[in-house]
Amino acid sequence: MNTANTLPSELAADRFARRVTARLTSGTDDLPYDISERLRAARMQALAKRKVVVPVRRAAPAVMHSGSTAVLGGGNERGGWWSALVSAVPVMALLVGLVVINAAQDEQGNNEVAEVDAALLTDELPPAAYSDPGFVQFLKTTHTSN
Template structure:
């Protein structure tokens, strides 16, 4: 078996994994079938978990190289994740202020219409006025 050593951590880790797997497989032939199957199932679970952990670790460890922007774990990443939240809150505040202004304008128009009308404002609160409006509407039909 020839061994080649690479200087990257991933290659060194891969080489170590191959050596351990070869040693474990060599002793596997002497074990009963039931134990060998349990070990094979455990090995498959470990490999599945390792792939998930490697993908997560890779995504958080990517850093900026050259003039390209990539994921990182510095201040710019944190600021970049807060900026959309700030924009959302600012947008909600602007919308709320605009709705308050629109509501105030509607109420001002209603108040000015009531004050410039021929009837006094107290007439609208009189119970007899509501009855008068109902009889007027029925008589016009």
């Protein structure tokens, strides 16, 4: 086995398989000949299937078309810090956009409050008149009589 290209999970699975094989082999001494031969044949079949090499799939560094959709290929999975930085740029742009939108909405709300305050202060009535319940009733009656 080439340990340079194997993953730790593959190494652990291989160690587990070797332990199970050793345990099963130690228990075959007491079995009859026909059962031990069937077990040996099954073991040979399992080993023949295990030796099948599965090709490593890698993403293509290109744009692939599938009908009316386009799929981006990633290329090398281990791009390092540069690919992490490039993938973080859209997230940062989104966050900056949200902050700008929030600031613009806050300023718009402040401008609306300032316009209402300016209208109250430049009006002929004092601001206390607007909180008077009698004035509210006066506005309702004059509005309906006009």
